[in-house]
Amino acid sequence: MNILESFNYWIVMALMMCGLYIMIAQGNLIKKIVGLTIFQTSVFIFYISMAKVTGATAPIIKEGLELYSNPLPHVLILTAIVVGISTTALALALVIRIRQAYGTIEEDEIRAKDRLE
Amino acid sequence: MSLAFIHISILCFLLVTVLAIVRMRDLLAVVMLLSIYSLLSACFFVVMDAVDVAFTEAAVGIGISTLLLLSTLALTKRFERPHRTEPVLALFLVLTTGALLVYGTLQMPPFGSASAPAHQHVAAYYIEQSFLDTGIANMVTSVLASYRGYDTLGELMVIFTAGIGVLALLELKTDTKVSRKTEIPAPMAAHHILRIVSKMLIPFILMFALYVQFHGDFGPGGGFQAGVIFSSAIVLYTMVFGLDAALKVISFAWLRFFAALGGLVFGATGVLALVSGKNFLDYHALAEDPIRAQHLGVLLVEVGVGITVAAVIILVFMSFTRQMAENGKA
Numbered sequence: 001m002n003i004l005e006s007f008n009y010w011i012v013m014a015l016m017m018c019g020l021y022i023m024i025a026q027g028n029l030i031k032k033i034v035g036l037t038i039f040q041t042s043v044f045i046f047y048i049s050m051a052k053v054t055g056a057t058a059p060i061i062k063e064g065l066e067l068y069s070n071p072l073p074h075v076l077i078l079t080a081i082v083v084g085i086s087t088t089a090l091a092l093a094l095v096i097r098i099r100q101a102y103g104t105i106e107e108d109e110i111r112a113k114d115r116l117e
Numbered sequence: 118m119s120l121a122f123i124h125i126s127i128l129c130f131l132l133v134t135v136l137a138i139v140r141m142r143d144l145l146a147v148v149m150l151l152s153i154y155s156l157l158s159a160c161f162f163v164v165m166d167a168v169d170v171a172f173t174e175a176a177v178g179i180g181i182s183t184l185l186l187l188s189t190l191a192l193t194k195r196f197e198r199p200h201r202t203e204p205v206l207a208l209f210l211v212l213t214t215g216a217l218l219v220y221g222t223l224q225m226p227p228f229g230s231a232s233a234p235a236h237q238h239v240a241a242y243y244i245e246q247s248f249l250d251t252g253i254a255n256m257v258t259s260v261l262a263s264y265r266g267y268d269t270l271g272e273l274m275v276i277f278t279a280g281i282g283v284l285a286l287l288e289l290k291t292d293t294k295v296s297r298k299t300e301i302p303a304p305m306a307a308h309h310i311l312r313i314v315s316k317m318l319i320p321f322i323l324m325f326a327l328y329v330q331f332h333g334d335f336g337p338g339g340g341f342q343a344g345v346i347f348s349s350a351i352v353l354y355t356m357v358f359g360l361d362a363a364l365k366v367i368s369f370a371w372l373r374f375f376a377a378l379g380g381l382v383f384g385a386t387g388v389l390a391l392v393s394g395k396n397f398l399d400y401h402a403l404a405e406d407p408i409r410a411q412h413l414g415v416l417l418v419e420v421g422v423g424i425t426v427a428a429v430i431i432l433v434f435m436s437f438t439r440q441m442a443e444n445g446k447a
Contacts, residue, residue: 004121005227010219011128017215018135025207028197030144030189034151037182038135041158044174045131048165053236054229058166059256060336061248067231069166070240071247071256075265078257079272081173082341082426085182086279089433092189093286096440099193106198 008049015042027107029095033088040084047073124164131157142197144190152183168337169257172329176345181430184352188437192444252408253334253415261339262415262422266398269418270383273425277380280429284373287436305357315357322350330423334412340419344426351431360438372432379425386417 019042022035051073059071095105102110134154141147155178162171226233243260253259261269305311330343355363386398393402400414401407 004125006222006225007125008128008228009222009225011132013215013218013222014132015135016218017211018139020214021207021211022139024210025204026197027200028144030186030193031147031197034138034147034186037151038138038154041154041174041178044170045158045161048162048167048170049228050233050235051167052165052229053231056166056231058168058337059244060168061254061256068244068256070236071243071260072240073235074167074170074257075261077167077170078173078261078339078341079269081170081177082345083272083275083279085177085185086276086429086433088182089185090279090282090286092185093283093433093436095189096192096437097286105193 009046012042012046012049015045029098029105029107030092032107033091033095036091037084037088040080044077044080047077120164124161127157127161127164131161142199143195144197145187145195148183148186148190151186152179155179155182169255169339169342172337172342173345176342176349180349181345181352181434184434185437188434188441191441192437250407251411251415253411255334255336255338257337258333258339258415258419259411262418263400263411266387266414266418269422270380270387270398273380273383273422276429277376277425280376280432283433283436287440306359312357315353319350319354322353323347326350326423326427330419331416333419334415340422341426343419344423345430347423347427348430348434351427352434355435355438360435360442363435367431369432369435372428372435375424375428376432377425379421379423379428382421382424383418384421386414386421390414 016039019035019037019039022038023032026032026035051070053067053069056067056069057065059068059074061068098110099105102113104110104113131154134150134157138147138150138154141150155174159171159174159178162168162174226235243256243264247256247259247264248254251259251263253263326343326347329338329346330340333339333343351363351367354366386400386403388397390399390402391397395402398414398418400410402410403413404410
């Protein structure tokens with residue numbers, strides 16, 4: 001059972017590192033935003049995993065139920081998801097503007113154009 | 118045991134999807150895979166008892182975020198340029214960080230244990246007392262709108278600011294009719310099935326959004342989810358019937374007004390409590406009976422959240438669509 005105890009956390013770390021890798025190593029700006037989204041969602045999965053209590057149920061009061069999962073991480077992540085989409089939208093708007101100004105969304109091409117000026 | 122099996126397979130699927138995203142060069146495929154990733158994580162949240170979170174992730178991650186990414190792709194280009202060199206340094210950095218993080222998890226309390234520190238502090242209080250304090254069955258709603266209302270106000274302001282940022286970047290003119298002579302085409306209006314089915318669906322989506330909004334006290338739901346669902350109905354209308362038709366329903370000026378109005382309703386509720394001599398966002402100032410006061414406060418605040426979220430998302434989507442129309446003309 002030892003593996004099951006931390007399995008969630010390891011998968012989360014793997015997902016997080018994949019997101020980070022995309023953000024560092026890949027030059028396309030849209031791909032970078034996708035990497036950021038993956039990173040973000042992996043944090044959500046991490047929080048929600050920590051909120052789970054074995055044998056518990058969703059945190060909505062009902063008679064006859066005693067054990068509930070922790071509602072606090074749910075609240076934090078619920079708002080974080082909606083905040084996340086607004087910031088993603090802002091990032092995408094920036095990408096659109098960069099494309100209009102530079103004609104490309106590849107990082108190194110943008111840098112090369114900047115150097116020429 | 119079967120539940121453990123489901124949750125482990127979902128996690129494995131998540132990992133496979135993400136590895137595919139890392140390898141892909143076709144950005145359209147990447148966006149579709151990201152949508153699948155969101156769907157899987159929404160399923161995972163259901164298994165983890167986080168029904169409200171799953172609801173939000175389903176509406177936001179699968180619907181809105183995919184649409185925005187696709188619009189951006191339409192405005193840029195579909196294929197990523199192939200890399201020339203393998204980024205060894207990045208790989209090394211990521212592997213080292215990952216190894217350190219995994220080392221950190223070795224000290225963590227085992228998954229699902231009820232004695233973990235995360236469940237000891239205020240969470241225990243919320244579970245025991247929230248129903249007695251507020252009379253709201255859904256603990257997520259009572260914590261979100263009542264105990265941590267101040268946080269939620271801040272988050273709502275972040276969403277509002279992001280909306281303003283998008284508007285500032287994509288330069289909207291107030292009067293869209295004058296600045297543009299040609300009609301923006303609605304490519305999907307030619308499809309009869311799409312048009313008729315979406316026309317039939319939209320009232321139900323709007324109704325469902327209102328249900329989610331006002332049923333959040335008793336079951337999964339609330340302002341954030343309702344706002345996203347409400348906006349998805351308008352987004353569907355915009356996609357099928359074109360931006361011009363949608364602007365006849367609600368103009369940019371009104372959307373901007375509503376985006377600000379939601380935050381104002383939330384803030385005004387807080388100030389109302391302040392004026393009555395209580396603390397900011399202390400709903401007990403709103404009525405004599407504490408349970409009634411809490412219900413009223415949560416209702417007002419959730420309506421504020423719903424209005425702003427819906428308006429900002431519609432505003433962002435319409436700005437993107439307008440950019441596409443302008444681009445197509447140029």
